[in-house]
Amino acid sequence: MPSSRRSSQPRDQTCVSCIANRFFTSEPLGQSKRKSVIAVSFIAAFLFLLVVRLVNEVNFPLLLNCFGQPGAKWIPFSYTYRRPLRTHYGYINVRTQEPLQLDCNLCAIVSNSGQMVGQKVGNEIDQSSCIWRMNNAPTKGYEEDVGRMTMIRVVSHTSVPLLLKNPDYFFKEANTTIYVIWGPFRNMRKDGNGIVYNMLKKTVDIYPNAQIYVTTEKRMSYCDGVFKKETGKDRVQSGSYLSTGWFTFILAMDACYGIHVYGMINDTYCKTEGYRKVPYHYYEQGRDECDEYFLHEHAPYGGHRFITEKKVFAKWAKKHRIIFTHPNWTVS
Numbered sequence: 001m002p003s004s005r006r007s008s009q010p011r012d013q014t015c016v017s018c019i020a021n022r023f024f025t026s027e028p029l030g031q032s033k034r035k036s037v038i039a040v041s042f043i044a045a046f047l048f049l050l051v052v053r054l055v056n057e058v059n060f061p062l063l064l065n066c067f068g069q070p071g072a073k074w075i076p077f078s079y080t081y082r083r084p085l086r087t088h089y090g091y092i093n094v095r096t097q098e099p100l101q102l103d104c105n106l107c108a109i110v111s112n113s114g115q116m117v118g119q120k121v122g123n124e125i126d127q128s129s130c131i132w133r134m135n136n137a138p139t140k141g142y143e144e145d146v147g148r149m150t151m152i153r154v155v156s157h158t159s160v161p162l163l164l165k166n167p168d169y170f171f172k173e174a175n176t177t178i179y180v181i182w183g184p185f186r187n188m189r190k191d192g193n194g195i196v197y198n199m200l201k202k203t204v205d206i207y208p209n210a211q212i213y214v215t216t217e218k219r220m221s222y223c224d225g226v227f228k229k230e231t232g233k234d235r236v237q238s239g240s241y242l243s244t245g246w247f248t249f250i251l252a253m254d255a256c257y258g259i260h261v262y263g264m265i266n267d268t269y270c271k272t273e274g275y276r277k278v279p280y281h282y283y284e285q286g287r288d289e290c291d292e293y294f295l296h297e298h299a300p301y302g303g304h305r306f307i308t309e310k311k312v313f314a315k316w317a318k319k320h321r322i323i324f325t326h327p328n329w330t331v332s
Helices: 002-007 016-021 029-057 060-066 122-126 157-163 167-173 195-206 217-231 244-255 289-297 306-319
Strands: 087-093 099-101 104-110 130-134 152-156 178-182 211-215 256-262 279-281 284-288 322-325
Touching (some): 087 217, 157 167, 211 217, 217 244, 244 256, 306 322
Parallel strands (some): 104 130, 152 178, 178 211
Antiparallel strands (some): 279 284
């Protein structure tokens, strides 16, 4: 019976096909065409909204990872979707003694290398979700190549005095930047005998809005353990020091969904014919970058193993969403 057929369907049926069918009734030809156009437009609008929603929810870096390393140009993607902040217990706020909370989508790690000179990727870098820099690398005067913004700055204990030469800039003007300071226990201890920790404690007393975190002793041991696991060498016994880049990568891989590294050379770059000779730092004249790499790699004691670390970074790029450009890396 008609009444039973009507009751078997939901009263508020709003599926696309049902709404569209209402327009295709037996009416005059002109009116029918108009309603047909309206129906098609409605369906197209519905599908467009559906695509927009899917795009907002899709894991864009995962798509990039499926296609492997991109070409010379990376186009940053601004995310609207945010996950809850992750807590990183290996990094403690000097003023509040609370652990670091940080969660990023696409991170730009900007190398201090002279490779950044002339690249003109500053605007591209500034579009990233989180922008990472290292030690005292400046942005003023280099904005066109390296960008203006800094969200996280990872700093060696040996570079803290360089920051304190211009404290108003680093801790007052740039008070939205998160500083992560790494260093050995002897310099970072909190019992009054940690030279660097004492400097940082005075800094937050003067600049209470400064967001300064230090690595815990346990986290430092963890980073040493990762080096031994990846290289088969004990850091201390091999007479080497981990670089700021090493600590940056370890934190970034925990905090970032995808990573784009600018201006970092790979482990074979300095042996390639016709490689670009640049200073070790983009912001100062000094030793050639490759000369510095070889000097540290072969130092019997106290050197950074830059070349060894780059081999490890290439290995990590196969497991994590990491790309390298300016120059480009080929990660097979």
